[in-house]
Amino acid sequence: MDTPILEMRGANVFYGASQILFGVNLAVQRGQTMALLGRNGAGKSTTFKAIAGIAPPRGGQVLLSGHPVSGQAPYLVARAGIGYVPEDRQVFPEHTVDDNLIVAAKRGPRGDRHWTTERIYEVFPILAGMRNRMAGRLSGGEQQMLTIARTLMGNPDILLLDEPSEGLAPIVVRAIGDLIRQLRDMGVTILIAEQNMHFCLGIATHATVIDKGQVVYSATIDELRGNDAIMQRYLAV
Secondary structure, eight states: OOSSSSEEEEEEEEEEEEEEEEEEEEEEOOTTTEEEOOOTTTTTTHHHHHHTTTSOOEEEEEEEEEEOOOOHHHHHHHTTTTEOOOOOOOTTTTBBHHHHHHTOOOOTTTSSOOOOHHHHHOOHHHHTTTTTTTTTGSHHHHHHHHHHHHTTTOOSSSSEEHHHHHHHOOOOHHHHHHHHHHHHHHTTTTEESOHHHHHHTTTOOOOEETTTTTEEEEEHHHHHOHHHHHIIIIOOO
């Protein structure tokens, strides 16, 4: 099998003296859409922060295309090819949609520039009609789309989406799901952290389940769909 585009090997992560992740192993291949599933507090967001360099592991490794990035500053991790969309969106509210995109523009780790403002507006037509609107005046769903688009402007190797459906109306969740499917079909490699299992079942190609800071299951999404025991034990609300 090819070298994973993203891999965690035995990652232990602490907040102060409290250990949150216990030997987490995770691998995402190029072109996959991997769902990191688990209940609230299972360790999903901490996993993302560990990957992004915000909460670096005290033990274990994070590798990008086989190269260790553990312990590097977050801006260096981003420059290496990690595109991180946090759960609280964090748009620049007093700047326009266009400004939010332009400020994030950079070449990818190999100098590629697949994502430009022109391509973003083709893939995100709803944003094209709002390009001169202040980002702080967008709805929650529109801000979520903008943060995803802004992260793509950095031309990352992998896109990390932390709880993209959280706090959004059902109709908006469907629109976000359609967008992620479109990105998946375009070949974008995606890791989604979600507690909304049903949202991911129609989007992801693979799934990893985390519980109490440990990975307890990893398989294709079809295998998860057929495993009632895992879904009831770790994902049922």
